[in-house]
Amino acid sequence: MEKNIHFKLNGKDVRLTSSPERMLLWVLRSDLEHTGTKYSCGEGFCGACTVLVNNEAVLSCQYPIQDVSGKEVMTIEGLQQNGKLHPLQTAFMQHNALQCGFCTPGMIMGAYSLLLRNPQPSSREIVEDLEGYLCRCGSYNRIIPAIQTAARTMKGQRS
């Protein structure tokens, strides 16, 4: 049975009718044409589809749309503020922390949620937290310092 579902996507109200067990990933990618969030393994093993729901990282390929009702969803498209890149985005560019870039949106969203919980993570903490995120191009060694650079920039912005 289809249901009406309301939620906020990157700060904007979204209302749609959908069968409630459909996964958020597909609603984002096909119904809402937000294609920044990627499909890679489809079964919760790679992190490419990571988005934030109420500021917590979730794997959207495993997250039924009914569970976002009344919540705030943030995707990679919502990270820029008024056309200004988020420090994580700038730092990923600065450190060349990507090659093909397919894992990048998920990585950045995962890192974003980590920094919310832990604003100055050590490299060990980054490794532990992002262990479930796969990068076949092997950019891991650049992603870690990129996250730390972003953490420093964000600290500077706060103080």
Next chain:
Amino acid sequence: MKDDEYIPFNEEKGTESIKLDRREFLKLLGGGIIISFSVGDLFALQQRRRGSGYPEDFNAYLRIGEDGRISCFTGKIEMGQGIITSLAQMLAEELDVSLNKVDMVMGDTALCPWDAGTFGSRSTKYFGPPLRQAAAEARAVMIQLAAEHLRTSEENLISKDGMILMRKKPKIKVSYAQLAKGKKIERHLEKKPQIKHYSKHTISGKPADRSDGRQKVTGEAKFAGDIRLPGMLFARILRPPAHGANLKNVDTSDAERMKDIQIIRDNDMIAVLHKHRDVADKALGLIKAQFEPSTSKLDNTTIFNHLKDTASDGSVVTEAGNLDEGKSQAGKTFDKAYFNHYVAHAPTENHTAVVKIEGDKATVWASTQAPFRAQGEIARVLGFPSQNVRVITPFVGCGFGGKNQGPQIVEAARLAKLSGKPVQVAWSRKEEFFYDTFRPAAVIEIKSGLNSSNQIVFWEYHNYFAGSRSSQPFYNIPHHRVLSYGGWGGRGGGGSPHPFGVGAWRGPGSNTNVFAIESHVDVMAEAAGMDPLEFRLHNLTDDRMKRVLRAAAKKFGHSFSKAPSGKGYGIACTDYLGTYLATMAEVNVDKRTGEIRVDRVVCAQDTGEVINPEGVRMQIEGCIIMGLGYCLTEEIRFKDGRILDENFDTYEIPRFSWLPKMETVLVDNPEMPPQGCGEPAITSMGAVIANAVYDAIGVRLFVLPMTPARLIEALNKEQNVTGDKNRSIPLPTIS
């Protein structure tokens, strides 16, 4: 590349089924100054391109637009390897413009001239030099035009940052944009113009950030699966459970009852289509189908014997001297076999394609390393002339050789034709593992011998299905013979040696060959009573190779001892199509769990002239990390035609926690033209880790990947051997 970054394409003109003449072709590009040039063998090119609708005497070109922006049109594609940046650097350098003025238009069959495909670390090596010359020619044209414009002679002029200025009075100047305005000039590069000496470079040879970074961190970068078209349907296709399993019967009635589902049956293909992919998925799950069992009876334990049994007669890859003579000189002889299992490409982006058909024209967006091959295939399937098929390659999420072939493109084309709608086919991860053209399982046997001064005097090499790249000995061995009994590719099934498709995998052939060769060299080094670095230098006459070994050793900082030293140091070197490299590693082995932890990897690489040092380092690092996978865990398990690894839960690829400390040394060699760098450094990983493991615990693994189970098994065998110190290395286990 974003779709809207493509030059507007005049479909009328661009897809006429008559052959385009040069004038029409150039008209597509608009005004400005165009320099066309050819890469590689023009005759071969003309043969292959005949009838494709393109002018036949060039296969790449660049344009100085009326806005002063420079575009380079090439059929090469960007899949993470960074040529979008390094090629732009070469062009910007020679033309004297800043890097951000250059647009790379890549892999669009309507705008870019024919190209065989992007693989083999060839783009910079083969495409780079003529691109440079074309850019130098373009600069010469600018100077000519400026001389007319400024009413002076050419000698008085210099080029700088997109401007031509008077040498003596630099205030008097004219920009490329002004010069190109209203012009329509086409030049074909005939003679080779003078290019800059590397010592004058200010853009090339300097680290440059990825020019595609911004699109990729914002989620704006479009991959094939991100293409959205009005009315587009997502297709999911019924697949057999095993290779070689044929469909017996099928019942689609439950799926048919779902709302808005379209079901298409076309010979062997049964597909469900819906505007949402997950709904199509659900419908697919409702199809009940029965298949005959596969006729294949092979699995991971029987494959190596099977490969040897089915091998055809060997062909000689290279030989010198006389093996019998070499054998008679040898005091110590060695006879070992090395094995590796099937390995998946496992790109993050699954094979994907979108096809839109309008009338007798098709537009295709595909994750492919070979857009022109795809164009030909689709034309054949649809019965269209090639020039009516436009293949656009958006960004590609990893290739590694796995996207040279594109069966998903053909599937999407068939379904678009039958459904009358634009169709997207994006394989699931399970399909990706099922239809991958795996790196082949392979067997290498080496017999060799040392004389009394520890020189390798003979080398007999038997290669079963690895592919022959990097199998030519680079040590100084007077009597050698390298035989190959079958290459790396093949469709699989039927009478072929492999139960499923196999193909090129990042550094094809070389990963297996270097594992075998450089493991075997260590076996001999130990018998010679020498440390593995000393033994290599002792048997090398190639100074370039000695230089990279020394450079790596310097960075590594530890000295090697005769193995096993207990320290866990490994070494391996190789020549990959002209790129030389030496890798050294430090590992820790947990004898209880059998786990190997790679703590540090140093790689020194001589890749000729370096265009983008940052890009080269990224490729080396990526190679090291990806290489750890096939060394330690990656192995496709299969049984009776079924692929047992279906996702990343059981098929383990490297993760954050595997990360070793990595150090790269770029050995300076600017006199040599640039060589490839996307693949070389991965090829030495098997041997460097196997050698380091042996150095750590005195147990050698002859099978890749070196899983904990294999290590424990080898350790147990070791303990069962009596304490004879002069025993031979344990025989390989085939498991």
